[in-house]
Amino acid sequence: MSATHLSVVPAAVPVPSLPAGEPVIETEALTLSYGRRNALDALSLSIPRGRIHAIVGANGAGKSSLFRILLGFQSPTSGRARILGRDCASLSAGDRARIGFVNEEHSLPAWLRVDEVVAMQRRLYPRWDEARYRHIAEHFNVDASQRIRELSRGERAGVNLAMALAQRPELLILDEPTLGLDVVARRALLETVLESVDESDCTIIYCSHQMEEIERLADNLIILERGRLMHMSAPDDFCRRVSLWVAEMPFTPGKTADLPGVLQVQRIDGLFHYLVLDHGEDFAQRLEAAGARRVLRGAVGLERAVNAFLTRGHAAPTEASR
Incomplete structure (x- = not known):
């Protein structure tokens, strides 16, 4: 998946909230097949609201397939999936405004300046928090006048994360966000994630192969294997x-x-x-x-x-x- 932000909502669209006690993500017998191979195999999963939920698994476990369905980019072969109480197959612009997504590519328009990219995002999200964006961007020493192509991978990761959190999402999905980052950028990103959980009611889904990150961040460990749920509990x-x-x-x-x-x-x-x-x-x-x-x-x-x-x-x- 290359899309980093799920932005198509005008400022006038009201943003609903998830009823207390309802799971942020819920799937029932969710199956995605490619010929004879199941990327997801009757996956039934319920992720409660709040804190940080880590999804781990070997390559081919079904993590990317799950995210594509949850974000409405792909239809399942069978079963159902809901995100923030909404059917993933019919997400509205207002629904998408409630979800932040950052992946490992940290792709942004290379020819634009940072402030130009931020200006576009600011217009698209009704709950944009400028102070929050600036606070997070400062962690990564981002110069707003630089063009995206001039940024390091760590600086691009910082811009992406800052924009995702500035939209004040109810749910933030981070798919291998530290891949390829140096130790300084990785530390800044992890500290920002922890800070965001402490300061808001945002639920975070964190996907990574780095167990030291999972051990530091996660309140809930979800293990997928060949498209099936194999375990879910606190890491300890x-x-x-x-x-x-x-x-x-x-x-x-x-x-x-x-x-x-x-x-x-x-x-x-x-x-x-x-x-x-x-x-x-x-x-x-x-x-x-x-x-x-x-x-x-x-x-x-x-x-x-x-x-x-x-x-x-x-x-x-x-x-x-x-």
Whole structure:
């Protein structure tokens, strides 16, 4: 998707609000097929209002397909989708004014000056907040007299984010917004996102492959796989579902990789590391029954837990070193 802003609303159009308690995004058996392949496979999802919801998944999980349908750019094969209480297939100009969208391309008309692009956006959104735009743009040291083609990628990201938040959206979708940014621009963007949540009632959907960003930002973790919802909870709750067991085996442990709940097995410095889903001390007993001399339990960070969950069943090296 290359469109960064969903702007086609005159200032006179009234902007409705979402009733309290209604999900900002709701899908029911949502399916999008390309021939025999399902990009979305009967996806049923309900995202509550407020805070930051992170959507993660491997390439091909269906994230971009979901966004295209939610924003009204594509029709599903079957099922239904609603955004801010509205049918995604019939979004009005007023509906679109309630939604902000920023993607990884940060594409803007290269020949225009920053102030010219902002002037166009200012006329299109009835709730435009100039003070908010200027405050955010200052985080990225954007010179309003520069042409877009003269900006760095980080500065373009800052302009896009500032314009999206200045329209005062009820829902802001950020699709890989830090991709390709340097450490300074990435930090400025993440701080701006956190600040915007604290200062407004805007709900944010944040899509990223960077788990350190998800760990810092997200209140809710949504994992998609092959177009299906696989998990939704607070990130800490997901980490508690995944445990690390390190076992000393006197011999090759046979088929312990096939034990229930095993996501990943690695041999590191002669010890076998098991990442396991939804098991407690009972898993240690299973390893001991398989011949383990010693078994230790360790904590698992979000990145390692999510990666193991998404790559379960994939071939892994049998020997590695730290």
